[in-house]
Amino acid sequence: MTTVGNRSITLEDFYQILFKDNAIEISPAAQKRVSDCFAFLLDFAKEKLIYGINTGFGPMAQYRIDEHEQAQLQYNLIRSHCAGQGKPIDTVYVKAxxxxxLNTFLxxxxxxxxxxxxxLTAFINRDIFPVxxxxxxxxxxxxLVQLAHLALGLIGEGKMWHEGRQVPASEVLAAHNLTPLSVHLREGLALMNGTSVMTGxxxxNLIHSRNLLNWSLVSxxxxxEIVESYDDHYSAELNEAKHHPGQQQVAAQMRAILQDSDLVRKRHEHLYDKKVTADVLEDKVQEFYSxxxxxxILGPVYDTIASATTVVMHEINSVSDNPIIDKDKGSVYHGGNFHGDYVSLEMDKLKIAITKLSMLxxxxxxxxxxxxxxxKLPPFVNLGRLGFNLGMQGAQFVATSTVAENQTxxxxxYVHSIPNNNDNQDIVSMGTNSAQITSKVIENTYQVLAVQLLTTIQAVDYLGFEDRLSSVSREVYQQLRALVPVFTEDGIMTEKILKIKEFIQAEHVQLPASVVGQPAAVAATELVAS
Structure with a gap:
């Protein structure tokens, strides 16, 4: 059970609610705040002109609405803005x-x-998801539009997901013995006027980004280890010479992963402590940049995730309504807390960072x-007969084309503002578009990492390196091999890649405690974000 409303909600709370199916309960203090605020507004609004209660909306706010029509006004707002198009949003995002x-209302x-x-709490706890x-x-x-569809479900209209199908909301509510919401004052506008879709x-995206960062660190x-590289490129001495916390954390985690590896080499033992006489060295003195x-490369990704976490959680724990009802000050304040620029910019930065991770x-x-x-490896890590078998050749095309899509x-x-709403909204954030495109970049990156990891474990088998891997690497190798046994003959690759992808994408997957000491989904950046 996760109690909400008694403090700021955290990313870990979301992880537990979304991926561990924790039910939520509302703290008594939060319930009182909601009741007191409603009672204050009900009294304050008498004989006063307040936007969205007794006025029209947006550029039509100059039109006064009579008291007997005010409830219908809220229903009109909800129904008229249920204009969403495209694919339905996945239910994990709807729940988020x-x-x-809900956290805003509290x-x-x-x-x-x-x-x-x-x-709304009942919907969350019973996994009732409006389409x-x-x-x-x-x-x-x-x-506005996406949240209108949420409001539509709450008033018992539209469609909802039930047992994998879209069914009328009225049937779902009846099946759960729930009474549809009735408008009391401004519930339509309050449900719709905020940044909750982009932040959800x-x-x-943040949970998955942290997971991707962990898997990229392991791969x-x-x-x-496969190339038997020197260990100084992730040494404390080298990386602490640069003052970026992300770079230092990434290097520290690589040291933790590789601390008992029998494959990585120490430069002193091979190049410093003995005289090198060869004019042309067989081994590279320095590895490729990748x-x-x-x-x-991953340090800036780490720092970007940490920054985005701070901003998005600030937004989620804020009030993004308009107007703001302040019982303590005894007034109502009009403005633009619904503007999503903070989230839009961070999601753009995040998708760039995750794209770079996919490029690596x-x-x-x-x-x-x-x-x-x-x-040291056969072409395309082909464990079969060269020329007759093709190994991972076909799978590379998937990774390359997917990274190209990420780059686009x-x-x-954030910079694609288009005025609309009779120019009332003359500059906009496009934050939800940014968040949704970021989710596509993340999905793509899981595919790329799946191809890379499948290739990696094939390489380990070709070289016979399993017993020489670090304990962390060996455990990951064994987990992946349990899903896809070593193969020499050509076969359909789609299923092999998908098994790896689904494994690394699953939020319950944990990396060994020696790496980050917490679930992969909450990942290493928690150190900076906290």
Missing amino acids: LMVAR RGKSGVHPDVVAL IFEHGSVGASGD IGVV SSLLS IRCVPQ AERQLNFLLNNKLNN FSFPM
């Missing part, structure tokens, strides 16, 4: 955005009736597959 919206500055909190579509938000007056998707460390510069994986994969570069997706949304 519902938790984000701040006690939205003026919603307590029924909203109770019903919400990917297209519709410009991320400026909040995620953003939270899931990079495995590659260092091996030697991992701390410098693709270059490391190419090194493994090209025998002219590694000088990495063009920023």
Whole structure:
């Protein structure tokens, strides 16, 4: 059980709710804040003009709405904005955005009736998910269209997911003995006017990004062992000469992974402590950048994830409504807390960082597959008969094309403001688009890493290195080999890649405690983010 409303919600809370199926309960203090705020607004709004209660919306706010029509106004807002198009958003993102919206209401500055909190909590705990579509938000007056579909489900209309099918919301609520929400004052606007979709998707992106970073660290460390690289490129002495915390953390984690490896070499033993007389060295004195510069490449990824975590969690624990209802000050404040620029910029930065991580994986994969570069593996890590069998050749095309797609997706949304809404929204954030594209980059990167890891374990078997791997690397190797046994003959690769992808993507996967001491999904960046 996760209690919410008594403190700031954390990324770990989201992980437990979304991926460990923790139920949530509302703290009594938060319930009181919600009730007190609603009671204050109900009294304060009498004979006062307040946007979205007795006025129209957006550029039509100059039109006063009579009291007997005010409830219908909220229903009109919800239904008219249920215009979403495109594919339905995956339910894990829907659940995340519902938790984000609930957390906003628990701040006690939205003026919603307590029924909203109770019903939304019931939806979350019972995995009741309104069908919400990917297209519709410009991320400026909040995620209006997507959140309208959430509101539609709460009032018992539209469609919901039930046992893998889309069914009428009224049937789902009836099956759960739940009463649809009735509008009391401003519930339509309060449900729709906020950044909860982009932040909900953003939270899931952060969990996956941390997981990807961990797997990239492990695969990079495995590659260092395969090529029997020197260990000074991830040494404390070298990396502490640069003052970036991400670089230092990545190097430290590589040292933890490789501490008992029998494969990585010490430069002193091979090049310093004995006289080297050969004019031309058979072994490289320095490895390729994709091996030697991992701390410098993944370090910025680490720092970007940490920065995005701070910003997104600040946003989730904020109030993104308009107007803001302040019971303590006895007033209502109008402004633009629904504007999603903070999240939009961080999601753009995150997708660039994860794209770079996928590019590193693709270059490391190419090194493994090209025998002219590694000088120790057969072409395409082909464990069969050269010329007759093809090894990992076909799989490389998947990784290369997928990285190219990531590179295209990495063009920023943050600077793509398009005025709309009769120019009332004359500059917008496109934050939800940015978050959704980031989720596609993340999905793609899992595919690339799956190809790389499958190739890596084939290389380990060709070289006969299993017993010489570090204990961390050996455990990962064995986990992956349990999914895909060593193969020499050609066969359908899709299923092999998918098994690896689903394994590394699963949020319950844990890397050994000696690496980060916590679940892969919460990953190493927690040290910086906290």
